[in-house]
Amino acid sequence: MRLHWLDRPAPYLPVWQAMQDFTESRQADTPDELWLVEHAPVYTLGQAGLESHILNPHGIPVVHCNRGGQVTYHGPGQVVLYTLVDLRRRGMFVRDFVALLEQSVLDVLADLGVPSACRKPGAPGIYVPQSALAQGRQGGALAKIAALGIKVRRGCAYHGVALNVGMDLSPFSGINPCGYAGLQTVDLQACGVRAGLTDVGDRLARHFSAAxxxxGR
Structure with missing residues (x-):
């Protein structure tokens, strides 16, 4: 599996187009690739996304893309792992691939001292309980730290997962993150973890590659 760090911060549209081009041109024996990137500020709205979930973009571009899911924000301080992989060749179902992506994030968070991170039934992505935040809030509410969305074309997947490392979280207030009104969005920094974006991205790629x-074998 080939790993590439893209130039940072990368505008969203050229990267999305490159993913589509790669997927359309790949052959049965084309090696899978992982792309790591930090994007310039952008809101992306999934294929079935509702405009009503964009509350106030504050001048941040909005891109309608072809991944699954609703609206999310990408920007500096967030690492995105794009997984350009052949599911059919691996014999993997989409639901199992989503679970693998989520587990890769959980493994990274466990490495970095956030073992309480978890999944949320019916809501893809990774969450942390309020009690895991550095300010020590109590309660059972969950805050989102990683969002995912994929597209499958001819048995091959692209798009991937975004993990918040240390970023300005205020743009998330301009949307209903992933279609959920009032959903709190946090980053590793809010969990008391100081980590470099490159280190977190490399960890994420390693865990995904190993899994x-x-x-599927």
Whole structure:
């Protein structure tokens, strides 16, 4: 599996177009690739996304893309792992691939001292309980730290997962994150973790690669 760090911060549209071009041109024996990137500020609205979930973009561009899911924000301080992989060749179902992506994030968070991170039934992505935040809030409410969305074309997946590392979280207030009104969005910094974006991205790619190599076999 080939790993590439893209130039940062990267505008969203050229990267999205490059993912589509790669997927359309790949052959049965084309090696899978992982792309790591930090995007310039952008809101992306999924294929079935509702405009009503964009509350106030404050001048941040909005891009309608072809991944699954609703609206999310990408920007500096967030690492995105794009997974350009052949599911059909691996013999993997989409639901299992989503679970693998989520587990890769959970493994990274456990490495970095956030073992309480979890999934939320019916809401793809990774969440942390209020009690895991550095300010020590109590309660059972969950805050989102990683969002995911994929597109499958001819048995091959692209798009991927975005993990908030240390970023300006205020743009999330301009949307209903992932279609959920009032959903709190946090980053590793809010969990008391000081980590470099490159280190977190490399960890995420390593965990995903290791799981991918053994999956579907």
């Amino acid at each position: 991918w190599e053994t999956a």
